[in-house]
Amino acid sequence: MRIATFNINGMNARLPALLQWLEEEQPDVACLQELKTPHEKFPELAIEAAGYGAIWHGQKSWNGVAILQRGAKPQELKVGLPGDEEDLQSRYIEALVDGVVVACLYLPNGNPAPGPKFDYKLKWMERLIIRGQELIDSGVPAVLAGDFNVMPHDIDVYKPERWLTDALFRPESREAFHRLVAQGWTDSVRAMHPDEVIYTFWDYFRNAFGRNAGIRIDHLLLSPSLAPSLRGAGVHTNVRAREKPSDHAPTWIELDWKGA
Template sequence: MKIATYNINGTKARLPRLKEWLSETRPAVACLQETKCQDHDFPAQEFAELGYQAIWHGQKSFNGVAILVDSKAGYSVQEVRRGLGIDGPKDGEGEQARYLEADITKDDRAVRIVCIYLPNGNPHPGPKFDYKIAWMGKLRSRLSAIWAEEVPAAVLGDYNVIPEDDDVYAVKAMADDALMQPESRSAYARLIADGWTDALRTHNPRGGVWTYWDYQAGAWQRDHGFRIDHILLSPELADRLQAVGVDRDHRGREKASDHAPTWAVLRA
């Protein structure tokens, strides 16, 4: 079973690249972030034509998450929860579209999949950073509840956290960014301490693997990237981890997202 996460940076702008990636790599489950479209504009039919069933949680112009499952391969999806019950940093803004949770089933075997787009938190300090840390606290509480259900689970998405110094091309360049602040890293570390396994780190203990390259200053061409897209696995799924990687070449294609897809393969 191949599961993947992909911040596509706009469904409308990246749909050809997204469909290309789905056709070429055929993940059983694909978690998308920054779909940047309202629910009624989500291109579900485009994915259905490729053999993917979709659920989604949208928002006008910003954020947005979705989960696609390969129905041709016999997978089905049942939504469990959307949202963590935390309003955005602006008064009266309401909850942002950042969290989607579902059960993925095949042959009567289910896996809980959580798709997240964690707040960026910049500028730091400020209300956006406070919101980021509060959101991470809400996430930890929800993951504790999933843990208590004793279901095999994976939490995939753009965490907007650079966990370690070797997860960035240059520590100094990102030192003041919300992605690398001690509070951000500590909140991520608490998830790991709770028992979740960082799949990409497990197979790349020395770091140096990037999932994001900015559009500015020739970051892609100079390989000035960092790792913020993560797959966390519950113990049962961690025991089934066979392979993990980043589809780096998709970042270099024309009109690509600034993120590359990140994936893990789990034994049946």
């Protein structure tokens, strides 16, 4: 079972690139972030023609998350991260896919920090920690996949000294991420590549991709019942090298999981 997460940075702008990647790699599950399109404008027919069923939570111009399943439609479990009924931003969706609870998330950026946006980020992370604990306590096989907008370790960022005041690297953000992982989640990419420099995002400016001046902010966290099935993990860096790409590259894992 292959699961991938991909911040596409605009569904309409990147649809051809998304369809090309789906045809080439054929992940069993694809979690998408930053759709940047209203719910009713999601290109469901094009996704179906590519062989995927989809559930999604859209929002005009901003945010937006989706889960695609090859050959079937995911069974929707939750839309929106629990804990704040007044939070209307489209950042979280959950589905059941072949016996695995798949949570697709787009965690807030939080800049500028300090400030209201950073406060919102930290509160959102606290809600995610609560949901993460619920999933751990349930014992179900689960994956938290998406753009976490957090670089957990110094190795996850090119020249970390330049990011010390950024919301993605501030101690508060990293501490909250580590508390989430400490519940029993496995950072799959780091588990497979403990000492390797791996990035998932490169800015469009200053030839960041050409210099490999990136950061690792797209993660797939596995619950204790799912982690033993992990067989591979990596980043489809070649997708970032194409014309008019997203500033993220798809991040993937392979599981020895037959479904249930």
